[in-house]
Amino acid sequence: MPASSQTSRHPAFATTLANGLAVLQCFRAGDPILSNRDLAERTGLSKATVSRLTYTLCLKGLLMHDAQLRRYRLGAGVLSLSHALLSGMRLRQLARPLMRELAAATGGTASLGVYDQRHMVYVETSRGHDLIAFRPDIGARLPVMASAMGRAWLAGAGPAQRQAVLDELERHEPEQLRKFSKALAIAVEDWKAHGYCVSEGDWQADVHAVGVPLRMPVDGERLVFNCGVRVERLGAGGLRKEVAPKLRAMVDHIERLVTDGGHG
Template identity: 35%
Template structure:
C-alpha cells in the first residue's frame, strides 16, 4: 500500500494528480489487507497523514456511504457503497457468464477451485471463483487479493512479460515485499522458465496457504488487462504429477475454449 510520501512523489512527477482523492482512496484500500474496523489514529499512522486530514476524509467517505462508523467504538469500517463499485467490473468481465458452467465442471472434476483474476499493481484480484462444494478448500471470493508471485495465475502473467519488464517487476517485489519475494521468487522463476513448454504455471504450496495450483494467462483481455485463470487444490491430497498431467492440461483446455469463443486463436 502506498503512503503519504509515495503520493507526494507522484504529485511532483504529475501536477495533475489529485492528491486529496488519492488519500481518500488509500483509506479505503486499508481494508483490503486489514478488513477490521479502524480508528482515525490507525489510518493516520499507516498512511502518514495528519489526524485532522484523516477526520475530514473519513467524514466525506461516510457521507457518501463508503465508510460506516461505530459510535460506541469510535471506529470506521467499510461501507456498502464500496461494494457497488466492484459490481460493474465483475458483471462486464468478458465471457464470464458463458464460462461459469465449464469452470464449475472443472472445479468438481479436480475437487478444488477454478478462478478468474486480473493483475493490479503487485497483486492479482479475483473476479470469479467456482468451487467444489464438498471440498474443504477455502474459497477466494470476488475481490480477494493475492500477491502476483503467490499465485499460479500471477506467475502465468509474469511469464508473458518481456524479460526486461519481468526483471524490473521482480526487483520491485524484492524491494517492497521482501518476505513474499523470499518465499515465492524461486517458484515463480521455475514457472516462467517452463511456461512455454508446459503451457501453464504452477505453485507447489510456497505461497503458504497449503494449496497447490496451476495458472494460465488467456489471450482474452478486459480493457488493458489479460484474464488469468487458476486451478487450486488442497496440497494434502494432490501430487505434483497430477498438476502436470491432469489439472494443468484441463485448465489449458478451458482457457483455449474461452479464447476461441471470443474470436482469438
C-alpha cells in the same frame, strides 16, 4: 501507502483523491473495522487529514462509522462500485460454466483474476468441493510472487511490464521478491515450455495450484485462470499430469469463444 514521489509530482495528480483512496485500501478481509489512528498509521497521513477524509467518505457512502466502537468499516457505496466493475466483465459470464466443470472434475477451485498493486484479485470463482477451510471468494487477494495465478500473470507479461512489477516489489515487499525470485524464474520457463505455472504450497501450504494466463487482453485487462486443489486430493504428480492439462484446455476453449464472440 502514499503515492510515490515520482507519481505525485505529475501536474495532473490529485493528492486529496489519492489520499482518500489510500484510506479505502487499508481495509482487508482480516481488518474490516479500523480507527482513525489505525488509518493514520497505515497510510502515513496525519490524524487530522485522516479525520477529514473519513468524514467525507462517510458522507459519500464509501465508509460507515460505528459510533459504539468509534471505528469505520467499508460502506455499501464500495459494493456498488464493485458491482459496476464485475458486471462489465463479460468474460466472467462466458467462463463461468466452464469453470464449474473444471472445479467439479478436479475437486478443486477454479478462479479468474486480475492484477492489482502487487497482488492478484479474484473476479470469479467456482468450487467443486464443500471444504470450509478452502473457500476463496470474489475479491480475495493473492500475493503475486507466491501464487500460481500471480506467477502466470508475470510469466505472460512482457519483459518491461514484468520488470516494472519486480521493481515495485523491491521497493515495497523486498522479502517476497527475495523469497520467490527463483520460483518465478522456474515459472517463466514452465510457461514457455508447457503453457502454465504452478505454486506447490508456496501461498497456502495445503493447496497446490496451477495458473494459465489468457494470451490476449480482454477489455484492456490481462486475465489469468487458476485451479487450486487440496494436497490430499492430488495423486503423485497429479497437479501437472491431470489438473494442468484440464486448465489449459479450458483456457484454450475460452480464448476461442472470446475470438469468435468479438470480446476484447
